[in-house]
Amino acid sequence: MSTLTLAKSLTAADLKNNIQDIQDNVVAPILMRYGRHIFFKFTDGQKARAWLRNMFDRVNARQEEHGTRFSINIGFTYEGLRALGLSPRSLDSFPEAFRAGMQARAGEVGDVGPHAPEHWEAGLGGPDIHAMAWVRTDSDEGRDVASQVIRDEMEATGGIEIRFVQDTKALAHENGIGSEGEHFGFADPISQPPIDGADVPWYPGDGMQESDGHWRPLKPGEFVLGYEDELGPDGTQAPEPFELRVNGTYMVFRKLYQDVAVFRRYLATAAKSLYGSDDQYHQDLVAAKMMGRWRSGCPLDLSPDRDDLAIAADPERRNNFTYADDEQGLRCPLGAHLRRTNPRATPLKRATAVRRRRLLRRGVEYGPHLQDGVMEDDGVDRGLINLFIQADIERQFEFVQREWMNGGVFIGLDQNEQDPINGIGGEGSQMSVPGAKRPFLFDLPTFVTVKAGEYLFVPGLNALKGIIEQKF
Numbered sequence: 327m328s329t330l331t332l333a334k335s336l337t338a339a340d341l342k343n344n345i346q347d348i349q350d351n352v353v354a355p356i357l358m359r360y361g362r363h364i365f366f367k368f369t370d371g372q373k374a375r376a377w378l379r380n381m382f383d384r385v386n387a388r389q390e391e392h393g394t395r396f397s398i399n400i401g402f403t404y405e406g407l408r409a410l411g412l413s414p415r416s417l418d419s420f421p422e423a424f425r426a427g428m429q430a431r432a433g434e435v436g437d438v439g440p441h442a443p444e445h446w447e448a449g450l451g452g453p454d455i456h457a458m459a460w461v462r463t464d465s466d467e468g469r470d471v472a473s474q475v476i477r478d479e480m481e482a483t484g485g486i487e488i489r490f491v492q493d494t495k496a497l498a499h500e501n502g503i504g505s506e507g508e509h510f511g512f513a514d515p516i517s518q519p520p521i522d523g524a525d526v527p528w529y530p531g532d533g534m535q536e537s538d539g540h541w542r543p544l545k546p547g548e549f550v551l552g553y554e555d556e557l558g559p560d561g562t563q564a565p566e567p568f569e570l571r572v573n574g575t576y577m578v579f580r581k582l583y584q585d586v587a588v589f590r591r592y593l594a595t596a597a598k599s600l601y602g603s604d605d606q607y608h609q610d611l612v613a614a615k616m617m618g619r620w621r622s623g624c625p626l627d628l629s630p631d632r633d634d635l636a637i638a639a640d641p642e643r644r645n646n647f648t649y650a651d652d653e654q655g656l657r658c659p660l661g662a663h664l665r666r667t668n669p670r671a672t673p674l675k676r677a678t679a680v681r682r683r684r685l686l687r688r689g690v691e692y693g694p695h696l697q698d699g700v701m702e703d704d705g706v707d708r709g710l711i712n713l714f715i716q717a718d719i720e721r722q723f724e725f726v727q728r729e730w731m732n733g734g735v736f737i738g739l740d741q742n743e744q745d746p747i748n749g750i751g752g753e754g755s756q757m758s759v760p761g762a763k764r765p766f767l768f769d770l771p772t773f774v775t776v777k778a779g780e781y782l783f784v785p786g787l788n789a790l791k792g793i794i795e796q797k798f
């Protein structure tokens with residue numbers, strides 16, 4: 327195990343030394359296409375700790391067995407930490423949103439109607455889900471080999487059951503350029519906040535822009551617990567003790583079903599209504615107005631009227647913009663998915679520091695691509711497994727979802743203005759598209775439905791050992 331630099335609030339320099347203690351997929355994505363997410367219930371805390379003890383050396387280890395390469399990592403729900411016997415002092419020190427769990431927070435983030443927890447799969451977000459292991463590998467067989475390792479250890483100790491399994495397969499690998507793109511056809515991911523002290527390549531536009539125009543990475547405490555954050559020394563200060571939180575983080579798991587056929591059909595309707603034409607150019611333009619990028623990844627802020635593949639392919643340019651010259655949203659609508667989820671220099675009606683609302687996105691697609699040109703649903707389950715990483719679920723994920731995704735007041739629009747891709751949708755929803763002939767869309771269909779979700783604490787390796795040994 328690594329030797330940790332321990333103090334009450336660590337710096338970016340400390341992060342460099344502590345990287346080995348942070349679980350994989352947090353600071354840097356694991357670039358293996360195939361994933362499996364296994365949700366567990368602990369039926370006996372002592373036996374579950376024995377299972378974790380046996381699994382410990384496999385966490386963060388890139389392993390090869392039966393000719394396949396795979397990695398295994400693990401996070402816990404609040405109920406899971408309780409079942410493992412964490413002390414009341416430590417349990418009580420966790421922030422409220424995490425203790426409540428995603429089901430109980432449904433009202434906070436707009437998981438209502440078709441998105442409500444009563445429709446979710448396998449009781450996720452509720453008290454019977456205690457942990458999630460995520461496997462990353464190169465093939466279908468890799469998933470099975472890793473699952474077998476996990477099951478063998480489960481059989482050896484008992485005290486643990488599998489409640490739900492969700493496979494993923496990245497359609498849009500390595501920035502999506504030249505691949506199929508995510509299910510609606512957009513390159514993803516492109517924009518990720520870089521972390522000061524992490525040795526991960528990043529480009530202009532990924533971080534925060536200073537007044538002199540240069541971009542800088544974000545302080546590590548925005549994403550990893552125990553470190554200085556954008557306001558100064560570690561402002562999170564939870565959970566207690568420091569050794570439990572340091573190098574840990576929170577992962578928000580969201581299973582989001584995407585209705586690709588409805589999305590494709592809607593583009594024609596919306597193009598006609600906004601521009602009076604549903605030719606391919608106008609359908610592509612509508613898709614770009616909703617997303618904030620053309621499907622290639624080229625941002626509207628840099629090229630509002632036509633896709634530009636040279637920009638899309640250039641990592642130095644494709645994220646290098648701020649919306650500073652587009653206060654009205656004539657280039658990129660204020661309510662586009664991209665502009666809402668990271669408004670950059672957009673003036674906000676409700677003052678908030680954008681740098682405190684950033685999310686690391688480790689999401690991956692599930693289900694097969696709906697063949698190009700198919701306009702009818704084939705009944706196959708497909709969508710996105712969002713995995714958001716942050717230091718504070720309430721300040722980051724929940725805020726973005728509630729304030730920026732599900733309403734428009736923060737950018738001076740109507741409260742009925744929701745994220746056109748991922749909003750609640752349905753009757754009463756709307757989107758304004760400045761510059762279009764008839765600049766409003768009304769009653770947008772629900773393209774994305776929440777199917778399940780979970781809030782997980784992802785401890786550093788030393789903390790994981792401490793949890794197993796009941797040190798906290």
Ligand code: HEM
Pocket residue numbers: 508510512513514515516517518582583584617619663664665667668685687709710712723726727731747748774
């Ligand atoms: C199925 C649902 C979703 C789809 C299809 C989707 C798709 C995309 C795409 C294609 C991009 C542009 C690529 C990029 O700039 O990296 C993007 C960016 C982003 N999305 Fe989503 N997304 C979904 C849900 C969400 C949710 C639920 C959140 C947060 C609560 C979110 C937060 C973000 C953020 C923060 C960015 C980067 C914005 C920037 O830095 O400019 N997305 N999304």
